[in-house]
Amino acid sequence: DPYPWFSQQEGQTDEYNLFFEYPYAVIPLEINIYLTHPSSDNFSISVANKLDKLSEQVYSGEIPFNGDCPSIFTLPLTTAYPVDHITLRLSDPENPVQISSIELVGILPYAEEIQPAWRIAIPADDLTASDSHFPGGMTIDGDHNIYLANGQNGLLKLNQDGELISTYLSNETHIYSDVFIDQFSNILVTDVLTKEFIALSKNGTLNTSGGMDFSIYSPRAVAVSPFNGNVYLLDVGDIVNRIQVYTSDTGEYLHEIELEPAEYPSYKGLVFDSDGFLYTLDSRKGSIIKINVDEKMVVSEIAQKYLHNVGIMDLAIDGVGNYYILLSNSPENIAVYILDGNGEMVKRFGDLSYDGSPTEQGTFSFPVSIAVSSDGNLMTICENGYLTAYRFGK
Structure with missing residues (x-):
């Protein structure tokens, strides 16, 4: 008042x-x-x-x-x-x-001043456009190589120092939104324009593709089960809210996991932990949704006390089960929350800027996606036109 x-x-x-x-x-x-x-x-x-x-x-x-x-x-x-x-x-x-x-x-508890290891400019679609599909999904492999699904700019592979190694699938008739590397080094990429996922070998050769009946915003995100290798695709829209499941070798549709209905695309991110539980974010409730894929059901909602009043964009999980939550807005203007496996705060860092003006590294104007290596030593954030990396530990 x-x-x-x-x-x-x-x-x-x-x-x-x-x-x-x-x-x-x-x-x-x-x-x-x-x-x-x-x-x-x-x-x-x-x-x-x-x-x-x-x-x-x-x-x-x-x-x-x-x-x-x-x-x-x-x-x-x-x-x-x-x-x-x-x-x-x-x-x-x-x-x-x-x-x-x-x-x-x-x-502010758990707040730390952590300097990025580097920030580089990247080719980028206009994420502020009204028809933007928010590309920029990432994953990090066991060698700390970074894979970025960069919309109409193709799939980029960079080393841990931000140096470009190769570009796959460079084609303006596609919008690549997310990417995941499975345990056999196959590359799974989602395309929200052709409404499918694409499976590539580690050298970029097309293995298979699949997908059907996706909503206008999807397939939004991709994850692969560490146990059976099946491909899980987030399919969200104004009516549909589900996770579609396919085989990775043939692209055959298997089944779907229904999510609680929502009037707008409120689910964001998709990732497995080492125990085979699947996670996504519910931006309406401000929570991490934990899913038992065998039972096809939500088993718990996590971290609402920290996420109920922030804008959540994406999540990642390291090998010991810590959650890395990327925020688009927060009352304290923090960009990243790191939570432990119980959903309790471990660390928060990075700044948010909302006016669209140029920012220095460590301040994020339009963050889209986050990825972390399994060992937790490398974390990356994609925003509008930039890729930023943080190094933790050795």
């Missing part, structure tokens, strides 16, 4: 309860209360983390007014958990009280 709060005159009410909700939680250092009218000695202040259901009273007594306009009362805090709510209670005020604002100062 941009307007100050002003209590009623003396005697018109016995108690006031003011609730302040902040867009994200921080480890609190202090609260600053800005007063523009004399205070009262009957204040109490409580802080809370609503998602974790933690709260405590941190102050009771007078909030002094020093005559300045505004008068600032600073309350140091030692609360150990992140806070996103403040409750201010005022009872039996002797004089009218006016509060201009309450400022919560703190440290």
